[in-house]
Amino acid sequence: MELAHEDKTGRQAFYEKLDGVHTAPLWAVMSQLVTPEPRSRCVPHKWDYAGMRALLMEAGGLITAKEAERRVLVLENPGIRGLSQVTQSLYAGLQLILPGEVAPSHRHAAAALRLIIEGSGYTAVNGERIPMAPGDFILTPSWMFHDHGNLSDDPVVWLDGLDVPIVNLFDASFAEGYPGGDVQHVDRLAGDARARYGANMVPLEYEPDSKSSPVFHYPYARVREALLQIESAGMCDASHGFKLQYANPVTGGYPMPTMAAYMQLLPAGFCGQPYRSTDATVYCAREGKGTTFVGNERIEWSVGDVFVVPSWATTSHQVGERSVLFSFSDRAAQKALGVWREERLND
Numbered sequence: 024m025e026l027a028h029e030d031k032t033g034r035q036a037f038y039e040k041l042d043g044v045h046t047a048p049l050w051a052v053m054s055q056l057v058t059p060e061p062r063s064r065c066v067p068h069k070w071d072y073a074g075m076r077a078l079l080m081e082a083g084g085l086i087t088a089k090e091a092e093r094r095v096l097v098l099e100n101p102g103i104r105g106l107s108q109v110t111q112s113l114y115a116g117l118q119l120i121l122p123g124e125v126a127p128s129h130r131h132a133a134a135a136l137r138l139i140i141e142g143s144g145y146t147a148v149n150g151e152r153i154p155m156a157p158g159d160f161i162l163t164p165s166w167m168f169h170d171h172g173n174l175s176d177d178p179v180v181w182l183d184g185l186d187v188p189i190v191n192l193f194d195a196s197f198a199e200g201y202p203g204g205d206v207q208h209v210d211r212l213a214g215d216a217r218a219r220y221g222a223n224m225v226p227l228e229y230e231p232d233s234k235s236s237p238v239f240h241y242p243y244a245r246v247r248e249a250l251l252q253i254e255s256a257g258m259c260d261a262s263h264g265f266k267l268q269y270a271n272p273v274t275g276g277y278p279m280p281t282m283a284a285y286m287q288l289l290p291a292g293f294c295g296q297p298y299r300s301t302d303a304t305v306y307c308a309r310e311g312k313g314t315t316f317v318g319n320e321r322i323e324w325s326v327g328d329v330f331v332v333p334s335w336a337t338t339s340h341q342v343g344e345r346s347v348l349f350s351f352s353d354r355a356a357q358k359a360l361g362v363w364r365e366e367r368l369n370d
């Protein structure tokens with residue numbers, strides 16, 4: 024019904040009265056607030072590894088890892104610049120440690136995950152030094168001290184994923200430096216956590232004391248072997264190829280309470296069916312090369328490239344040669360809150 028001019032003026036005066044007492048009429052904002060489906064400001068985007076690597080090396084000549092605390096180039100979604108967010112809920116960055124450098128030990132409420140792109144360094148978590156090799160997936164759970172180093176002769180570069188925007192949504196951020204210097208005290212042998220929790224066994228009468236996986240290191244060699252064996256058995260998923268999710272071996276659930284992570288093998292010639300889900304996803308190509316269609320966009324990727332798919336954007340992958348994609352998202356948080364949805368679409 025057409026509003027009378029008087030009514031509009033009357034309403035405007037009323038809205039101003041509301042505004043003065045920090046109040047707003049729901050009916051004026053309802054359609055943007057409670058949308059019939061996700062309307063993300065995030066857009067699909069790819070960060071080309073060759074270009075990012077050159078910028079990282081330039082950063083390496085300008086600032087040390089120690090001075091920077093973390094020498095990271097933050098991947099900002101072009102739709103939400105200035106917020107250090109790759110999606111509404113996630114942070115992503117590319118971190119460089121040069122030979123001999125140390126990124127000093129600290130801890131924070133935000134949880135981190137890492138996918139090693141090139142080189143070999145180490146990260147120390149929970150008193151254990153964990154080696155980093157290309158393709159390895161590494162966890163730094165909430166509030167655990169962690170420092171990174173590089174004892175090799177070559178740079179080490181990895182993708183960081185953190186749940187910082189979720190922690191900040193709750194205004195629950197805390198952070199502090201390690202009280203005993205740059206490097207945390209190491210009091211466990213390398214491989215200790217994997218021996219205790221990662222051999223399909225757990226310590227006698229073990230009761231978890233953390234919401235995160237007690238295994239911090241998921242070496243790529245094992246994941247790759249598993250994917251290749253699964254590929255040889257057949258039964259390829261029409262949208263995802265052969266896809267495994269990283270698990271907390273104690274619960275079978277996601278490795279951390281907020282973030283899920285995956286590695287998927289797309290067999291040679293794969294032409295995936297379109298799919299969408301409410302968890303915006305950050306991908307990093309691990310092997311091969313291919314094309315991912317996201318809505319009307321076409322993303323060509325090869326090893327090391329990072330790309331982001333917004334929530335509920337229709338996605339399909341195509342490859343010529345056998346390829347492997349790593350990815351992570353906030354699916355763990357969404358499923359814990361009961362809001363996650365997915366949909367398979369057909370061409």
Ligand code: GTQ
Nearest residue numbers: 093095116118135183185
């Ligand atoms: O390695 O601890 O990309 O604290 C951002 C914040 C990495 C880290 C990031 C961090 C870290």
